Amino acid sequence: MGTEQDINHQMKVVTGDSGYVLEDVPHLADYIPDLPTYPNPLRSNPAYSVVKQYFVDMDDTVPQKVVVHKDGPRGVHFRRAGPRQKVGIIVSEEYYWDSLMSYYGFAKIVTSLRQVYFDSDEVHACIVTCGGLCPGLNTVIREIVCGLFHMYGVTQVIGIDGGYRGFYSKNTIPLTPKVVNDIHKRGGTILGTSRGGHDTMKIVDSIQDRGINQVYIIGGDGTQKGAAVIYEECRRRGLKVVIAGIPKTIDNDIPVIDRSFGFDTAVEEAQRAINAAHVEAESAENGLGVVKLMGRYSGFIAMYATLASRDVDCCLIPESPFYLGGEGGLFEYVEKRLKENGHMVIVIAEGAGQELLSQFLQSTNEQDASGNRVLQDVGLWISQSIKDYFKQRKIAMTLKYIDPTYMIRAIPSNAADNVYCTLLAQSCVHGAMAGFTGYTSGLVNGRQTYIPFNRINERQNKVVITDRMWARLLSSTNQPSFLGPKDIIEVRKEEQPPNRLLDGENGKDDKPGN
Ligand SMILES: Nc1ncnc2c1ncn2[C@@H]1O[C@H](COP(=O)(O)OP(=O)(O)OP(=O)(O)O)[C@@H](O)[C@H]1O
Ligand SMILES: O=P(O)(O)OC[C@H]1O[C@](O)(CO)[C@@H](O)[C@@H]1O
Ligand SMILES: [Mg+2]
Numbered sequence: 001m002g003t004e005q006d007i008n009h010q011m012k013v014v015t016g017d018s019g020y021v022l023e024d025v026p027h028l029a030d031y032i033p034d035l036p037t038y039p040n041p042l043r044s045n046p047a048y049s050v051v052k053q054y055f056v057d058m059d060d061t062v063p064q065k066v067v068v069h070k071d072g073p074r075g076v077h078f079r080r081a082g083p084r085q086k087v088g089i090i091v092s093e094e095y096y097w098d099s100l101m102s103y104y105g106f107a108k109i110v111t112s113l114r115q116v117y118f119d120s121d122e123v124h125a126c127i128v129t130c131g132g133l134c135p136g137l138n139t140v141i142r143e144i145v146c147g148l149f150h151m152y153g154v155t156q157v158i159g160i161d162g163g164y165r166g167f168y169s170k171n172t173i174p175l176t177p178k179v180v181n182d183i184h185k186r187g188g189t190i191l192g193t194s195r196g197g198h199d200t201m202k203i204v205d206s207i208q209d210r211g212i213n214q215v216y217i218i219g220g221d222g223t224q225k226g227a228a229v230i231y232e233e234c235r236r237r238g239l240k241v242v243i244a245g246i247p248k249t250i251d252n253d254i255p256v257i258d259r260s261f262g263f264d265t266a267v268e269e270a271q272r273a274i275n276a277a278h279v280e281a282e283s284a285e286n287g288l289g290v291v292k293l294m295g296r297y298s299g300f301i302a303m304y305a306t307l308a309s310r311d312v313d314c315c316l317i318p319e320s321p322f323y324l325g326g327e328g329g330l331f332e333y334v335e336k337r338l339k340e341n342g343h344m345v346i347v348i349a350e351g352a353g354q355e356l357l358s359q360f361l362q363s364t365n366e367q368d369a370s371g372n373r374v375l376q377d378v379g380l381w382i383s384q385s386i387k388d389y390f391k392q393r394k395i396a397m398t399l400k401y402i403d404p405t406y407m408i409r410a411i412p413s414n415a416a417d418n419v420y421c422t423l424l425a426q427s428c429v430h431g432a433m434a435g436f437t438g439y440t441s442g443l444v445n446g447r448q449t450y451i452p453f454n455r456i457n458e459r460q461n462k463v464v465i466t467d468r469m470w471a472r473l474l475s476s477t478n479q480p481s482f483l484g485p486k487d488i489i490e491v492r493k494e495e496q497p498p499n500r501l502l503d504g505e506n507g508k509d510d511k512p513g514n
Helices: 092-106 137-152 200-209 221-236 263-283 300-309 330-341 354-360 378-392 405-409 415-433 453-457 468-477 485-494
Strands: 004-007 012-015 020-024 061-063 075-080 084-087 125-129 157-159 214-219 242-247 287-293 314-316 343-349 398-402 439-444 447-452
Touching: 020 447, 125 137, 137 157, 137 214, 137 415, 200 221, 214 221, 214 415, 221 242, 221 453, 242 415, 242 453, 263 287, 263 300, 263 343, 263 398, 263 405, 263 415, 287 300, 287 378, 287 405, 300 314, 300 343, 300 468, 314 330, 314 468, 330 343, 330 378, 343 378, 354 378, 378 398, 415 439, 415 447, 439 453, 447 453
Parallel strands: 020 075, 125 157, 125 214, 214 242, 242 439, 287 343, 287 398, 314 343
Antiparallel strands: 004 012, 012 020, 061 075, 075 447, 439 447
């Protein structure tokens, strides 16, 4: 593999035959010469030692796009996550162990040098959670702690209290398998979280002063940007410190990965609110239920919750502009629907219609501590606007507005997300022990991978309304697209260039069933 290598701090690009590209992640050995390696403790772990395929091959990579043309390029790949093996190198200790295994009937299953770049006793790991809450945070914390303890014999793990600012303003929290044993059953994060307070120098000073050498950073797009600058600073100081990210966002707005943990739980929990809205609407004459769901810039929760529920007549998301009055507008559609069915449910993402809203309400330009725009309550506004419209038309109707946003975010993760969190955490730990750094652990096309920070941070994942997933939603709700000719021109302008590989970036359109 690899005819050309171009190394920048956050990404190593390796190219191969037929348009193969590996967007690799940095390694401690890239900037620290002569790093010692150690036999991987997993060799003697009953779960891993006997079955060779549990170790991933050093050259295993995962394609970003799996739908391709016969003559198309192989495209971008990411390094496959997992415990590593290096085939073909035999040192005496390993050889002795292999021979012993063969003698006891395990045949020639292990002929490799399995390396880690940390001695178990040397590891001093810390975990920090930043940004908004998301189901599954505690599961990830639990599995990092248990993975380090049980797989690699690491006993020094601490939690940073209350997000990035906790590095320099608070005491740390000791973490052991006993402490984290049943935290996955609780919502929130036992470590606390915060927005703002990212002071790179103070954070890296704290890492250095405390002798921390593995930093696990769980958070959304802002957090991963923060992690990238911490990595850069550690590298600049030549520190043997792994900076590893785990993507967390209920909005599912992180690019490249299949989905973020907690998203599945959020969509499932949203069903309860939609169901309540439907029951209320159905029980009243001209009943209308409005449900607001999270999604600051991306309407994934609203889109998937709508598709899952079948009770929703209209889904409004930030990516799809809409208008209220006139022909083809929302009011006309609501009136028509109520006439036909006697009831109706609208799901609206919190970031939808913000431009429209600012025409009616005074814009506040308020920002949170991280610099994110504080949104006005679009659910409340749209509910009032619809009520006013019907009042004006002298048509009786009943509207119930449900805002379950924080309730959805605060629950523990469901079974599927718990499994997902476990895999993410374990993959992240394997990567750190193998000496990789400057990476986010993420699922790409169903495989665990290590993704360089700059790929994660280059843009936000959004619903692409010209992709098939949004078309499926429109045909399920039968709502108007609300797009006028001008909007269509704007949307098309934002479309990917025609030579992109076939599968849509956004909708993960190549997933089974799509
Ligand atoms: N560009 C950046 N550089 C350094 N740090 C950042 C940057 N953007 C955000 N951060 C820090 O990352 C942390 C979390 O950011 P933010 O509040 O935006 O949440 P997030 O990680 O995007 O999660 P979510 O949006 O899902 O709630 C904050 O402490 C913030 O100061
Ligand atoms: O936690 P806060 O500051 O209220 O922010 C809420 C925001 O956090 C998120 O849950 C995640 O970014 C958004 O969906 C929502 O807009
Ligand atoms: Mg964010």
